[in-house]
Amino acid sequence: MRALVRRHDSVSQRSPIRPAERTLAGVKAQSLRAMNLSLALRHILAHPGEISRSGISQATGITRATVSRLVDELIGADLVIETDPPAGARGRPANRLVPAPGSAVALGLEINISQISALLVDLTGAEIASARIDDDFAGSAPDEVVTRLAALAHDLVADALPPGALFLGSALALPGLVAPNALTLAPNLGWRDIPFDSLLAPLAELSPAIVANEADFAAFAVANPLPGVPSGPASFIYVSGEVGIGAGIMVDHRPLSGARGWSGEIGHICADPAGPVCSCGATGCLEAYLGLRALARRSGLDRAASLDDIRAAAERGDEPVLAALTEGGAALGRALAAVINSVDIPLVLLGGIVGELGEWLIEPAREEISQRVLQSAWSSPRIEFLPDSRNLTARGAAHRILQRLVDDPAAWTGQHR
Numbered sequence: 001m002r003a004l005v006r007r008h009d010s011v012s013q014r015s016p017i018r019p020a021e022r023t024l025a026g027v028k029a030q031s032l033r034a035m036n037l038s039l040a041l042r043h044i045l046a047h048p049g050e051i052s053r054s055g056i057s058q059a060t061g062i063t064r065a066t067v068s069r070l071v072d073e074l075i076g077a078d079l080v081i082e083t084d085p086p087a088g089a090r091g092r093p094a095n096r097l098v099p100a101p102g103s104a105v106a107l108g109l110e111i112n113i114s115q116i117s118a119l120l121v122d123l124t125g126a127e128i129a130s131a132r133i134d135d136d137f138a139g140s141a142p143d144e145v146v147t148r149l150a151a152l153a154h155d156l157v158a159d160a161l162p163p164g165a166l167f168l169g170s171a172l173a174l175p176g177l178v179a180p181n182a183l184t185l186a187p188n189l190g191w192r193d194i195p196f197d198s199l200l201a202p203l204a205e206l207s208p209a210i211v212a213n214e215a216d217f218a219a220f221a222v223a224n225p226l227p228g229v230p231s232g233p234a235s236f237i238y239v240s241g242e243v244g245i246g247a248g249i250m251v252d253h254r255p256l257s258g259a260r261g262w263s264g265e266i267g268h269i270c271a272d273p274a275g276p277v278c279s280c281g282a283t284g285c286l287e288a289y290l291g292l293r294a295l296a297r298r299s300g301l302d303r304a305a306s307l308d309d310i311r312a313a314a315e316r317g318d319e320p321v322l323a324a325l326t327e328g329g330a331a332l333g334r335a336l337a338a339v340i341n342s343v344d345i346p347l348v349l350l351g352g353i354v355g356e357l358g359e360w361l362i363e364p365a366r367e368e369i370s371q372r373v374l375q376s377a378w379s380s381p382r383i384e385f386l387p388d389s390r391n392l393t394a395r396g397a398a399h400r401i402l403q404r405l406v407d408d409p410a411a412w413t414g415q416h417r
């Protein structure tokens with residue numbers, strides 16, 4: 001490990017606050033250079049292996065000489081590599097620029113109800129390694145779970161971090177309401193009001209810099225499929241499902257976070273006031289139909305039935321399972337119709353167990369949406385499922401850490417400290 005960088009923002013749930021030198025009064029040559037360094041890196045990340053120094057100059061309007069200095073700085077920091085021109089290129093072909101594989105690495109961490117996981121991602125977006133433990137964490141002791149996660153992640157970093165790599169730190173995803181300095185509530189874990197000081201203590205050596213809701217991280221990964229490259233859909237609702245159901249809502253590539261960052265709790269939108277009791281204490285919440293445990297119970301399966309058990313039963317044509325899925329899909333459609341009518345977002349992406357079971361859920365959901373969304377007759381919202389979103393939350397967490405490097409490479413390369 002080259003350096004365990006500890007220069008990070010105070011733990012925050014949303015985009016980190018810009019460093020002070022970015023304020024208007026402080027926009028001097030040095031910070032302009034820092035911004036241009038970020039701009040150059042973003043162009044290289046967006047067009048790896050295609051863009052040259054002069055290509056960056058043309059795209060940004062920065063002079064060729066300045067771009068060359070910026071690129072030299074990125075190469076000197078091991079963030080970028082210059083490759084030979086493509087074979088067969090005509091004239092005086094220019095060298096191409098690519099992000100350096102395995103040189104800057106972030107750790108995404110997730111705690112959920114039925115699993116904890118860790119994922120290492122580098123600046124190219126490559127998954128270096130991952131590890132996961134499946135268990136039942138409902139009603140668990142927070143310090144025990146975080147200590148297990150820390151051990152899992154320490155082993156992963158020790159085994160898989162490439163020699164000489166810059167370790168950028170970690171971000172932690174939690175299934176609930178996350179405030180700026182504390183986990184407020186994770187109802188299915190049975191955790192509430194835990195300050196980060198104590199919650200994150202076992203992870204201290206892994207430099208946890210960002211903590212956020214799991215669906216929000218997953219939505220970030222959908223919007224930014226590669227680190228620093230916002231090439232995913234701009235505005236969408238990402239539905240995340242495990243034991244709980246949540247959503248990350250993005251508008252124009254920005255999270256629709258709400259006043260305190262607690263938006264997206266669609267699992268607790270009422271699908272039927274006369275419906276089953278939810279873990280939150282209310283009745284008829286979406287989660288009481290479509291959460292993993294709820295679905296198992298309503299399907300007549302064992303409470304501990306896994307997603308694979310439910311899928312297998314559905315594929316066999318098991319009637320109670322199919323009925324529970326149809327009902328769950330309809331409840332999902334009613335909840336989504338409320339969201340779409342409120343905030344006008346034309347695209348819904350189903351992830352987690354909701355994505356894995358999408359083939360049974362999507363038609364009943366579509367039917368409710370087309371009936372209940374006022375705009376449907378003019379512009380029908382699209383609803384699609386992501387059949388494999390297993391790592392999306394941890395990936396989003398890692399991408400958020402990598403984004404901090406992309407936003408301000410100078411802070412990490414030690415040029416402007």
Ligand SMILES: [Zn+2]
Pocket residue numbers: 267268278279280281282285287
């Ligand atoms: Zn509820």
